[in-house]
Amino acid sequence: MSDKLTVELGERSYPIIIASTRQEYREAIRSTEAWTAGAxxxxxxxxRQYLPDGMPEEIVYIGFEPGEQTKCFASLHRIMDEMAAGRIDRGGRVIALGGGVIGDLAGYAAASYLRGVDFYQVPTTLLAMVDSSVGGKTGINIAAGKNLVGAFWQPQAVFICTELLKTLPPREFAAGMAEVIKYGMLYDRALFDQLAGLEQPLAWDHPALTGIIRRCCEIKAEIVKADEKETAASGGRALLNLGHTFAHAIENVAGYGTYLHGEAVAIGLVLAAELSARLTDDGAIGFDFDRADAEAVRKLVAANALPTSLKDPLGGQPAPALDIDKLMDAMRRDKKVRSGRLRFVAMEEIGRAVTVADVPEAWIRELWQQSAQ
Incomplete structure (x- = not known):
């Protein structure tokens, strides 16, 4: 039987439906008007294998090659042209069937086409299920940086089916675990400890998986409810970017697609933990994050088959050498930069994160250098 929780955003509230089997998933989708003519x-x-059978012929299907390179203006233009050719009007809707790349691209298309049409998320990767499908952030990449073009556009519903993870490659599953670990680090010490205490790493059929996915969605829903469009002066939705200032720089400098997003986030989480320990050593008010905590983060990331440094291999292949100056430049173009100052998310302790500014750039350069050695 499927589970359900709600992202509470007033008139823009929507359900997250979590099913364990493809049969439950089909029933949940068929219970809505999502997959009907005009979509x-x-x-x-x-x-493609997850497209339901027996759907109306009037539906417009638009397929892309997998990978981060698809999240671009050319793909957006193609979606717009094909939706217009299919005579989709303001009563139409967009359904994203895929991982974070497809969800971000399709969501931005929905926000832009005819100045906004309804949007449904059907995530098929662990990363998308626990993170990118929830909260309404949409966007595409440009040469200057990741997600620098986009919009906030909340879905009408999110349909999650854990059985769809059965065919997800191990490297992709591991990438999703980086976002799962992130939620424990920034919001829920009990979740972090649960992940660290598992005798076997999570897999698609692990009995704890559904509950952990639900908990991640609950955390994100709580944070988004409090700060939907990331306007809080400190903390708020920006906390969800733990590790991401580092990660986005890695992806940009390495070339989109070299690192899976979750792999870059994994390294970013380790670097954020090191930064948090340094802030504690420096006497920052409220910080009680010691070297043992940083090591606990590194061990949990490594235990889930994720890289912990810039020198760790990717998919069995050597990692590319990245120029530190280019990484620093990429960070300066990050969306979280305010008045020219870098902003980071750090942990006062495991399970409690804050945003910090005025971190000396020399510290960040040292962290990059240590990661590359």
Missing amino acids: AVIFDENT
Whole structure:
């Protein structure tokens, strides 16, 4: 039987439906008007297999090659052209069937087409299930940086089916675990301890998986409810970017697609932990994050088959050498920069994060150098 929780945003509230089997998933989708005439389904070739049978012929299907390189203006233009050719009007809707790339791209198309049409998320990767499908952030990448073009556009519903993870490659599953670990680090010490205490790492059929996915969605829903458009002067939704200032720089300098997003986030989490320990050593008010905590983060990341430094291999291949100056430049273009100052998310302790500014750039350069050695 499927589970359900709600992202509470007043008139923009929507359900997250979590199913364990594809049968439950089909029933949940068929119970709505999502997959009916007037819809455009955006997917990639890895998720074509999840297209439901027996759907109306009038649906517009738009497929892309998998990978971060798809999240670009050319793909957005193609979606717009094909939706217009399919005569989708303001009563139409967009369905994202895929991982974070498809969800971000399709969501931005929905926010832009005819100045906004309804949007549904059907995430097919662990990363998308626990993070990118919830909260309404949409966007595409440009050469200057990741997600620098986009919009806030909340979905009408999110349909999660854990059985869809059965065919997810191990490297992709591990990438999703970086976001799971992130939630424990920034909000829920009990979740962090649960992950650290598992005898076997999570897998698609692990009995704890559904509950952990739900907990991650609950945390994100709580944070988004309090700060939907990331306008809080400190803390708020920005906390969800723990590790991401580092991660986005890695992705940009390495070239989008070299690192899976979750792999870059994993390194970013380790660097954020090191930064938090340094802030504690420096006597920052409220910080009680010691070297043992930083090591606990590194061990949990490594235990989930994720890289912990810039020198760790990717998918069995050597990692590319990244120029530290270029990494620093990429960070300066990050969306969280305010008045020219870098802003980071750090942990006062495991389970409690804060935003920090005025971190000496020399510290950040040292962290990059240590990670690369």
